[in-house]
Amino acid sequence: MKTWEEIKEIQPLAGKIITNSMEKGRISHAYLISGERGTGKEKIALQLAKSVFCSNKDGVEPCQTCNACQRIASKNHPDVLWIEPEGQSIKKEQIDKLQKEFMYSGLESNRKVYIIKAADTLTLNAANRILKFLEEPNKATTAIMLAENSQSIIPTIRSRCQILDLKPLNPQLFQQQLMESGIPEANARLFSALTNNLTEAIHWNEDEWFAQARKLMVQLVETFAANPDDVYLFIHSKWLPHFNERSGQEHGMDLLLLAFKDILLSHIGYEDATVVFAKSSNKLEDLVMAFSQEKVLAILNAILKAKQKLKQNVHPTLVMEQLTLQIQR
Incomplete structure (x- = not known):
């Protein structure tokens, strides 16, 4: 997505809202862009920043080639400030540093x-520090916050932002794209359920860590x-040592979520929609017998809550132990 027209093809509502506001000279002082990984949150943020600073725009379209556009693309523009998690969270000290930056006028x-x-x-x-920025908006300042779920942001921040919820991309089309890139159908089916990023999917296909992660997930469900x-012995001896970084822990939860979705779909007669287990495999039939439909729904809810706890920086060992107890009930 390198132009607003391309963005509107993939995310029509968000693209139209932003371009309409730019055409009217009414860029919001704060945006909250939410959507699953791969839906284009960062690309939209970059495009909006370029549209603000580009000196050779064609209407609302930034030129992509001027000095400002190129530095924004490489995240080196002095007046476009990026805040990313340090460790597992964005901390108060990072926002304090951002506030100091805003004591000075733009460099360019x-x-x-x-x-x-x-x-x-x-x-x-x-979050409370950011709220102070949003409560006293500066006309020359635009905040762009990116999140997977806008509901996970505190209400007082959401109420001061223009919220743009991005729609999920079509996994079938992406699956076909993956297969055309040389990824086997079984992997393409799984990767298209986990990401919409082609580079990431190709990396996973070649990554022994991810192959082992998938194997451990199947073993855990079978256990x-x-x-x-x-189960406790398996978690402490196999699962936690492998999923020992935050991104890996999130992938583990995503894989578990897909596995139990497969079981639920089989319960209601949609075996062809499964992404982790082979269609009509003996393993899947055994798991359908082991977990009732009501139990699977409860497990899916527990996994979603566990994912949220990871985002809230709860210790991953505690998260997995609590999830294990909930699944075993």
């Missing part, structure tokens, strides 16, 4: 843009079904 213009990636990882103190007394 009278405008400033700040972009907060993974805004749903803001600690409560950091829950056949040998529940062995």
